[in-house]
Amino acid sequence: MIKEKTYFVLIIFVIVISSIASNKININRKIEKINVIVNISKSKFLNDSIVNKLLTQKIKIEDIKSNLELDLNELEEYLELQPEIASAEVFSYPEGEINAIIFERTPILRIHNQGFYLDNFSSKIPFSDNYIPKVPVYTGYFEEKKIDQIVDITKIMIQDKFFKNEFVEIWNEKLGYVLRFRNYDFEIFWGDLSKPITKSKKLKAFCAYYANASFNKKIKRIDLTVLDQVVVTH
Structure with a gap:
């Protein structure tokens, strides 16, 4: 019974340590790349490079320490202020990439x-x-x-x-x-x-x-x- 309790405690300890280590890695991981996916519609006012430039100007990659510091909702609101954009979805990956899906106005x-x-x-x-x-x-x-x-x-x-x-x-x-x-x-x-x-x-x-x-x-x-x-x- 004591061995089982000890084994259980060790498992919990390993999980906690792994979680802390993973979180520390994410904190130290900088934004390295911005991918933009423009939804294909009847309108073609924007393209990947234009939206990429908008995001880069807003994010200022060199000033961001990690993707955990990004406010994705703020980025979406910023993109949706552009008159050509009806809605935007921005999300990040642990690898340090930022993706955006843009829906243009028609x-x-x-x-x-x-x-x-x-x-x-x-x-x-x-x-x-x-x-x-x-x-x-x-x-x-x-x-x-x-x-x-x-x-x-x-x-x-x-x-x-x-x-x-x-x-x-x-x-x-x-x-x-x-x-x-x-x-x-x-x-x-x-x-x-x-x-x-x-x-x-x-x-x-x-x-x-x-x-x-x-x-x-x-x-x-x-x-x-x-x-x-x-x-x-x-």
């Missing part, structure tokens, strides 16, 4: 003459020399307070397969928003954000009719805001 609309794109959450993404996405454009007078409205209408367009292939431009007038489609040579007066389902159905129906009909006069604009009908302006 632009859905370009704001003409303003120098940025908008994503699904109304966040701004600055223009980049690295990547020029093919997205619809907002033209005309731009108001910051109407960003959410612009994004809401854009999402209606890009969430429908037919609209997504056609939608190329949007602008705002005094009475509401106007759209332009790629293969239909007329303006589409959408108006405000009310009754989006009804307007979508009327727009699809008119486009189908337009594609199979002939008109004596060129159509300049259609109005989707009038109850139970589409008003055509020649």
